[in-house]
Amino acid sequence: MSPTILLLLALGLGLAGWLAARARAWTLRRESADGRLSSLPTYHAWYVALWIVLPVLAFVVLWSAIAPGLISQAVLSSPAAADLPAFGFQRQTILNEARAVATGAAPAVFNPQARDLVEPFRDALSYYNTIGIVVTLLIAFLAGTWAFLRLKPDFAARTRVERIVMAILLAASLVAILTTIGILASLIFETVRFFGMVSPIDFLFGTHWGPDPMANPDNPDASRYGAIPLFWGTLFIGAIIAMIVAIPLGLMSAIYLTQYANPKVRSWVKPALEILAGVPTVVYGYFAALTIAPAIRDLAIDLGASNPSSESALAAGLVMGVMIIPFVSSMADDSIAAVPQSMRDGSLAMGATTNETIRRVLVPAALPGIVAGVMLAISRAIGETMIVVMAASTAANLSGNPLESMTTVTVQIVAMLTGEGSFDHPATLSAFALGFVLFMVTLGLNFVALRVVKRYREAYE
Amino acid sequence: MTVVHENLEATDAKMSARDVSVFYGDKKAIDEVSIEIPTKYVTAFIGPSGCGKSTFLRTLNRMNDTIPSARVEGEITLDGEDIYRSKMDVVQLRARVGMVFQKPNPFPKSIYENIAYGPKIHGLAEGKDELDAIVERSLKRAGLWEEVKDRLQDSGTALSGGQQQRLCIARAIAVDPEVILMDEPCSALDPIATAKIEELIAELNGRYAIVIVTHSMQQAARVSQRTAFFHLGKMVEYGRTSDIFTNPLEQRTQDYITGRYG
Numbered sequence: 246m247s248p249t250i251l252l253l254l255a256l257g258l259g260l261a262g263w264l265a266a267r268a269r270a271w272t273l274r275r276e277s278a279d280g281r282l283s284s285l286p287t288y289h290a291w292y293v294a295l296w297i298v299l300p301v302l303a304f305v306v307l308w309s310a311i312a313p314g315l316i317s318q319a320v321l322s323s324p325a326a327a328d329l330p331a332f333g334f335q336r337q338t339i340l341n342e343a344r345a346v347a348t349g350a351a352p353a354v355f356n357p358q359a360r361d362l363v364e365p366f367r368d369a370l371s372y373y374n375t376i377g378i379v380v381t382l383l384i385a386f387l388a389g390t391w392a393f394l395r396l397k398p399d400f401a402a403r404t405r406v407e408r409i410v411m412a413i414l415l416a417a418s419l420v421a422i423l424t425t426i427g428i429l430a431s432l433i434f435e436t437v438r439f440f441g442m443v444s445p446i447d448f449l450f451g452t453h454w455g456p457d458p459m460a461n462p463d464n465p466d467a468s469r470y471g472a473i474p475l476f477w478g479t480l481f482i483g484a485i486i487a488m489i490v491a492i493p494l495g496l497m498s499a500i501y502l503t504q505y506a507n508p509k510v511r512s513w514v515k516p517a518l519e520i521l522a523g524v525p526t527v528v529y530g531y532f533a534a535l536t537i538a539p540a541i542r543d544l545a546i547d548l549g550a551s552n553p554s555s556e557s558a559l560a561a562g563l564v565m566g567v568m569i570i571p572f573v574s575s576m577a578d579d580s581i582a583a584v585p586q587s588m589r590d591g592s593l594a595m596g597a598t599t600n601e602t603i604r605r606v607l608v609p610a611a612l613p614g615i616v617a618g619v620m621l622a623i624s625r626a627i628g629e630t631m632i633v634v635m636a637a638s639t640a641a642n643l644s645g646n647p648l649e650s651m652t653t654v655t656v657q658i659v660a661m662l663t664g665e666g667s668f669d670h671p672a673t674l675s676a677f678a679l680g681f682v683l684f685m686v687t688l689g690l691n692f693v694a695l696r697v698v699k700r701y702r703e704a705y706e
Numbered sequence: 707m708t709v710v711h712e713n714l715e716a717t718d719a720k721m722s723a724r725d726v727s728v729f730y731g732d733k734k735a736i737d738e739v740s741i742e743i744p745t746k747y748v749t750a751f752i753g754p755s756g757c758g759k760s761t762f763l764r765t766l767n768r769m770n771d772t773i774p775s776a777r778v779e780g781e782i783t784l785d786g787e788d789i790y791r792s793k794m795d796v797v798q799l800r801a802r803v804g805m806v807f808q809k810p811n812p813f814p815k816s817i818y819e820n821i822a823y824g825p826k827i828h829g830l831a832e833g834k835d836e837l838d839a840i841v842e843r844s845l846k847r848a849g850l851w852e853e854v855k856d857r858l859q860d861s862g863t864a865l866s867g868g869q870q871q872r873l874c875i876a877r878a879i880a881v882d883p884e885v886i887l888m889d890e891p892c893s894a895l896d897p898i899a900t901a902k903i904e905e906l907i908a909e910l911n912g913r914y915a916i917v918i919v920t921h922s923m924q925q926a927a928r929v930s931q932r933t934a935f936f937h938l939g940k941m942v943e944y945g946r947t948s949d950i951f952t953n954p955l956e957q958r959t960q961d962y963i964t965g966r967y968g
Contacts, residue, residue, distance in 0.1 A: 507774075587811035591874070594769055594807075595824045595881065596800035605823065610814045 248309040250374075251381050255301035258385040259294040262393070266293035269396055277398040284403035292402040295409050296392035297385045304384050308377050316369045323365035432684060435677035442671040443470045448678060454641035454657070456672035458665060465671040472679065474641040478651040479683075482562040482633060483626035486647060490566025491622060495573025496615065500603055502574075503581045515578075522571035526631040533564035533636035545648050554638070559647035561637035565626050572622040573615075580614020581607055613697050620694035624687040630655040654679045708740065709955050711945030714932075717744040720885055720915040721766060721803075726780035728761055728770065735761045738780070739941045741934055743885070748907060748916045750926035750947065753936035754962065759919045760808075762936070763887050766917065767803035768796055784885070801828050803885040804878035809894050810870035812862035812877075817854050820862040820873055821845060824881035840880055848876035849906050868899025875906060879914075886910070888918040892925065904929050923963060927951050935959045 270286035282289070317340065343362035345351035347370055396402070440448070442465050451471015460466065498518065502511055538560035545553035584607050592602040608615070630653075638650035639660050661676035719742035728736035736758045743749055743766075751759040761770070768789060770776040782789050789799050801824070812820050821841040824830075831837035841858070845851040850872045854865070862873055871891055878886055888907075892900040907916060907929045920926050926933055926947065933950040935943045935958075943950060943959045954960045 585811070587807060587809055588813060590769065590772065590807060591811040591813065591877075592823070593772060594767065594800055594805035595827065595877065596797045597823075597827050598797060601827050605827070606813050 248305055251301070251305045251308070251377055254378065254381055255298050255305065255385065258301065258382075258389065259298040262297040262385075262389045263290045263294035266290040266393060266396060269393065270402075273396065273398050281398075283399050283401055284406075288402040288406050289396050289400070291406045292409075293389060293392045293396070295406065297389040299409070300384050300388045301381055304381060308380070312373050312377065316366075316373050319369040319372070320362060320365045323362075325361040325365055429684065432677055432681045435674055436681040438669075439671060439674035439678045442674070443467045448472055448675070449682075452643055456661065456675055458661075458670055458672040460672075462667070462670040470671070470675055472654075472675075472682070474643040475652060475654045475657050475679065476682075477643055478558065478637070478641065479627050479653040479655075481645075481647070482558050482637060482651060482653055483565060483629065484623050486559060486562025487566040487569055487626045488619065488623065490563055491569040491573050491626075492619060494566075495570045495618075495622075496577050496608075498570070498574045499577035499581055500608075503578055504599060504603055504607070518571050518574055521568070522575075524568070526568065526629060527635075529564050529568050530631040530635035533560050533632050537564055538636050541648065550648060553648050554650040556636060556638040556650040557648050558637050558651040561633045561635075561651075562647065564636065565629055565632050568629070568632070569622045569626050572625060573618050576618025576621065577611065577615045580611040580618070583614065584610045613700060617694040617698040620690045620697070624690040624694075627653070628655060628683065628687055630659060634659065654683050658683075708941045709943045711943075711949055711955070713949070714945065717746060719743060720745040721782065721784050723762075723765075724781045724783075726762070726765060726778065726782060728758070728765055729777045729779070730773070731775045735939055736765070737939045739936075741941060741944060743915055743917055744932060745915050746912055747931040748911050748918060748929055749932040749934065750930035751917065751919045751934050751936055752921075752923060752926050752962075753942075755921075757936040758939040759934075759936040760889050762941075763889055763917060763919050764805075766885070766887055767800050767805055769800075769805065771796065797828075801881050802883055803887060804881065804883035806871070806874050806878055806886065806888045806891050808890045810867055810874050812865070812870050812873050814861065814863050816859045817845075817862050817865070817873065818858040820877050821880045824877060828881055830881060844876040844880040847879050847910070848872045849902065849909070850876055866899070868895050868902060871895060871899070871903060872906065875903075875910075879910075883914065885915045885917065888916065890919050890921060893921060900925070923951070935962065937962070 267286050267290035270282060270289035274280060274282050274286065320340070320343070339356050339359045339362065342351070342356055342359040343366050346353065346359070346363045347366035442462075444467060447467040448470050449472060451468060452473045453468060453471045454474045455469045457466070457469060498514075502515055506514060534556075538556055541557050541560050541563075542553050542555050545557075588606055588610055589602055592606045593599075597605070633653045633656050637652060637656075639652050639656055640650050641657070642649055642651050644651065658676040658679050661673055661679075667673070721743040722741070724740050725738045726736060726740070727734060727738055739762055751763060753759050764770045765778050765782060766789075770778060778790060784799070784802065788794070813823065815823070818841055821844050822831075822837055825837060825840050831840055842851065842855075845854065850869060853869060854860075854873075862870065865873060871894075875886075875888075875891075892903050895903065904925065907918065910916060911929075911931075918926075918929065930947045933945065933947040934941050935950065935954075935956075937958055943954060943956045945955075950959065951963060954963060960966075
């Protein structure tokens with residue numbers, strides 16, 4: 246509640262500063278000798294407004310980080326808190342309850358100890374809220390006044406505002422990068438913890454996967470943490486079966502769309518294909534589990550297999566391949582379309598047919614882009630979870646038979662994290678090690694793909 | 707209408723066009739052009755930008771087919787056969803009438819593969835040795851052999867602009883065409899590379915019927931024996947190159963040659 250008020254306050258003060266500064270700039274302009282300012286009045290206004298809003302925002306962020314701590318400290322030092330349980334779950338529950346009542350989120354307390362704490366909580370809340378508002382006003386006033394006093398006819402407000410805007414844009418782009426680094430750091434941290442319990446050799450090269458979340462966490466059975474069956478399942482479903490479907494179909498549809506389709510057909514088929522990319526993967530999962538998997542099992546029975554699994558790598562891989570088609574197709578489409586018309590003319594003028602031209606000139610020339618598209622598609626496929634959960638089961642299985650059930654890295658991450666095991670159990674932590682491996686592989690694939698695309702772009706001016 | 711000089715000696719016509727008009731949609735780009743392309747000579751098409759000379763050149767091997775809105779009327783024959791008749795095999799036609807483009811457009815393949823492309827798709831060579839021989843002969847005729855014989859496996863796009871254009875000429879020669887169409891082959895090249903291409907055209911003259919579209923009147927004067935002047939989609943004047951440049955019969959030709967416009 247209080248950060249929202251502070252934010253609204255900041256914006257209101259900013260608006261006031263904006264209006265005041267603009268009025269001031271107009272006055273300066275009227276009074277100046279040649280009736281000109283070095284910057285437009287709006288720039289002066291923005292300069293003051295930004296100087297009010299940005300420091301206040303910084304304070305609000307800081308304040309909302311430290312205020313809850315200060316408040317609970319104040320509550321705990323009150324006499325009513327003396328007979329709380331020393332630590333742990335119960336103590337936290339009581340505090341949360343009191344807090345909920347004090348802020349008006351809950352009508353009444355259940356625990357009598359909490360009732361005594363409501364009053365101290367209320368006092369602390371209003372005390373620190375007042376401090377927050379006062380400091381906000383103070384900062385806004387000081388920064389605003391400082392900025393306002395700098396306004397002069399020859400003050401380069403435009404340059405300053407442009408510089409601040411650039412800094413804001415830079416900060417926005419850093420958020421994504423910093424988030425990635427943060428994710429990676431947390432993954433690495435947990436992965437190192439996991440490797441402290443199970444050796445990386447056993448994990449990366451072991452061939453049996455079956456962590457037991459109920460086993461003694463202090464002495465894990467390393468032979469149950471061999472991830473090879475998961476890596477194999479991921480590769481087999483995502484990079485082999487799915488690509489056997491997606492590469493030819495995606496490539497052929499791209500060739501049809503760029504070379505044969507007339508504009509009217511293209512304007513229908515291309516968006517329709519792109520809709521495929523927007524279908525939620527859960528929906529593909531239904532399709533794989535309810536339609537494709539039973540059909541494949543029936544087929545296996547017809548072919549003479551005894552007792553085939555109703556969940557199969559083939560079903561998941563086929564549907565995943567269909568899901569990936571738009572990725573391959575649109576990358577291939579772009580790169581074929583980027584081959585200069587002069588190549589096509591050159592080949593046709595040699596007496597080549599359209600088909601020969603596509604096979605011998607256009608596709609080879611577009612190959613780097615196509616390869617990059619395939620790599621991005623693979624990295625998308627091996628990160629896919631839902632289809633595999635629904636159609637290929639969670640049983641790890643090191644097998645080359647596409648009709649058997651199989652599981653992938655992503656599915657096991659979900660399985661390990663959603664179990665009943667405690668958080669510092671190696672079975673749970675193994676999810677982070679799996680995630681780390683997956684992250685590195687997809688990062689590597691994307692990196693290579695981008696490099697390939699970059700090199701290929703240089704080929705034609 | 708077209709003024710054709712009367713002092714032209716009779717020659718075998720390799721290709722001839724009668725009343726050829728080309729439309730892009732409703733727009734008429736070429737208006738009833740009639741011309742005979744002699745077997746033994748270099749024929750130059752000159753004229754200001756947009757006069758239709760390139761469009762007309764592209765009708766001679768049906769490259770306009772690749773533009774959906776283009777439509778050709780009239781009759782164009784190669785050795786007396788109508789190339790726009792329905793039974794005509796465009797693949798065969800283009801093997802007999804080769805083309806070199808304005809901007810060098812080697813395929814992003816090796817030098818060897820660039821030359822071998824045509825012979826392979828037309829099945830002209832029976833084995834590796836025969837293919838090697840065709841590649842060597844074509845590169846020699848294009849005057850490129852000495853420069854590239856040690857790096858036939860290098861990419862064709864790594865050559866200089868002038869070398870790329872000679873590679874494209876070698877590529878066209880490799881399928882042993884009867885006619886070679888050149889669409890401003892030197893407009894993207896520097897003067898030295900241009901001089902080499904012009905030398906090459908002089909050497910190829912007599913072996914192939916050559917039609918060259920050019921912006922440069924000096925180039926037309928240097929390389930050709932016949933010149934046709936195009937203006938606004940019409941062929942204005944056609945005759946011996948020396949006559950067109952020294953003694954034009956039409957005022958518009960005179961104006962263009964003396965640099966009055968274009």
